[in-house]
Amino acid sequence: MFNKFVNSLWLLMVMTSVAFAQLPDFTEMVKNNGDAVVNISTTQKAPELQMDSDQQQIPQDIPPELEDFFRHFFQGPGRGYVPRETSSLGSGFVISKDGYILTNHHVVNNASEIVVKLKDRRELLAKLVGSDESTDVALLKVDATDLPVVQIGSPEQLQVGEWVLAIGTPFGFEQSVTAGIVSAKGRSLPDGNYVPFIQTDVAINPGNSGGPLFNMQGKVVGINSQIYSRSGGYMGLSFAIPIDVAMNVAEQIKTKGKVSRGWLGVQIQDVTRQLAESFGMDRPHGALVAKVVPGGPAEKAGLQVGDIIVEFDGHVIETSGELPPIVGMTPVDEKATLKIIRQGDNEDLIAKIGLLPAQAAQLAPSSMPEITVNRLGLGVTDLTEEQREQLQVEKYGVLVQKVSKGIALDAGIQPGDVILRVQNAPVKDVADFNKIVAKLPVEKSIAMLIQRNGSPVFLAFKIDK
Template identity: 55%
Template sequence: MHVVLSFFAPAWLGLVLLFAGGGARADSLPDFTALVERFGPAVVNISSSQNSHGEVPGLGAENDMLPEDSPLYDFFRRYFGDEGETPEFGGEGRSLGSGFLISSDGYVVTNAHVVEMAEEIIVRTSDRREFIATVIGADERSDIALLKLDASDLPRVEIGQATHLKVGEWVLAIGSPFGFEHSATAGIVSAKGRSLPSENYVPFIQTDVAINPGNSGGPLFDLSGRVIGVNSQIYSRTGGFMGLSFAIPIEVVMDVVEQLRTQGRVTRGWLGVLIQDVTRELAETFALPHPRGALVAQVVPGSPAAAAGVQAGDVILRFDGEDVVTSGDLPPLVGMAKVGDQATMDLLRQGEPLSLEVLLAELPENGHDDLGAPLPEETTANAIGLVLADLSAEQRERFELAEGGVLIEDVESGPAAQAGLRPGDVILAFDGVDVRDLAHFRELLAAAEPARPVAVLIQRGAGRMFYPLRIPDQGDSATGD
């Protein structure tokens, strides 16, 4: 039999011919049957008697109710029920997610959001036994919870190492998507060390494994059958799987589990800096050959970083022997460090390498409120399009500035607007020099080399950030503020 394949043949037909005719063979694909048979019994279903207030359980990153015109709406309503109703399967409880046994005496790992606000937690094993679980502890920052069952001689998983994972490697998830218990789905590692906006202290493993509501808290296995992550979040525009799944690396999980088991809470190392990514433009202003590292925009007073001598404008390139490629790499490294440990940081300060020792403290549970901005006044913009003014005593109190800085009252078209500066911002530093007042800023601007990008440190509300600003090569006057 002869097969003619045109240029317009569907892609799947080419794959069929490839596997049938040689080259890569179909039997070279991974076989997960032995893995599922051996470790599947250690995966559990977690349900609760508490109503979930109409939210779809286990969605993770986008836990919103689906619109009525969604193709999944009828499915969710049928199997998870409306608010206040009992679902058609799952017994008297609402199925929330998955988990897995890490010890034969009944310790279970799952996501913190799976058991959040639960009045009674029921853990069901693969042999249909049910146990009432006790919450040993939960950590919201890592989204990990540790449960305990009153049982013995239970099956358990084996713990692996996520640090050895490679992008493209096969992985397998077992869980209860949509309440269908012990479902197995496979895929590959898409990326490592992903930083998500809501989770600064977790370097997520990104996969294309099909993860859906109910998979949350379940294990992610490597080909050897060892758990290398906990499935936690999905990125979805519909509420269903779209090819982007995120798992918490097992090293982070087990560190949290050990702290929850021994002390009931989790402590993390704290450096005390606000950081940002180094863009191509900022790399040029800080004498970096290419964008890398974490740029320090602000040092918290009284923090370990302040005590070690870290300054705004420093670029952190290595922390405790680990490279900091992007700003998202730094928080997990600091968070995993032990409170009271001394760490070495390699920095770049004004183009010169520098090494500092820092004694880490415990990450505090606090934050900053956004500060309001004063109203602009009518005046003339300078050469970069800014209308500036000295700070009043009231404004200094609002921005918590004892000295220095100038207030941006208006932004007209020009380099400043292109850089992203806004009315109400306070300029703290210009090209590595702290700005004392308006007259000083005029001097710095006038002396700046035309057509060269400079880094401008801005305070916006309670946060600080560097912006790359290119000085116009037009000989414009820098006065008139």
């Protein structure tokens, strides 16, 4: 019995040793890279009313009708309007021995002073070379030489499930180390159209922003940028900017002083199961073209509304969110090959990538009187010239005025939408729309292109009977 117990204990110890042997050891990685990770503190000036015996004035941005109120309550003895300094903390890392440092745009945005604190306790004033809000990347420069630097890795080779490590300053605790695995790659977030984020379960908290994400070879593969949280703290969803995206931005800032992005000139959306069926696809994939900008690179290449981009210059496109970052990083005036599906057929197009223009503001539709509805539960009217200009609709289309309970409502169509196409057929006017609707088949997925608040989107529905 005793021998049996000893054997079992020995076996348990062996199994435990094997399990521990499989866990990574990050100690050498931290020793080799910790010196290149910095703490960043910023100071911003914000206006605030407070006691001040020397300054007694009314804030310049106060409306005239409130001036008497401020004179009475805030221009008594010893009161005035003085700036209040606020501070914030973040992280960063050195990418060159002569003092270039990468961090997040939101860490240094609107900062009047930026101080970089090295691991050896030196504190250096930093100059903001430039930053890019779209990718949340900022490049700093400190006056120093022979600084420790990180090694740059390849996010392309990063595998889901691979161990990664972060070094930063969460809540002001300097040189904090956390580890986890890669949860997903190529994540598209609402505020990051040009960034294919790396998702991890590494513990990231306020203050980690701008710090490096290392792979097991001790090379930086990303910049820790965002967390998904309902509490404001870590909840297991952390997002990092791929380092190749960040380095591309940094190089453009250094050489050109600004960031230029490639532009295709389309608005796209995901292909749902019903839309895939309506377009004759065996499965949902690719980026569905909902709008082609007149005069843009896509139109010149022959791309059409309803085309599905499944490959861009050798990059397979599974979801629409994968396309903008790839196009954005493509050099302006470079030619790219697009593989598309058009009405069930495969085609290749060549597009010359343009420069991303500024986004134009969109206007909402005006109200219109109620009318009768058709078999889809839709009441529509023709567009006036004023409405076309307001809604940025060049030609064709009908304006949805009423949506009754039924097919259209279930599909997500709303009053104020402009219906542009049904099953690739352009809708010229109300009469044309009613003819198309009357001939729609039953028990088959139908794709309808609408425009909502200036943005086109495909919706799918079925007519049961």
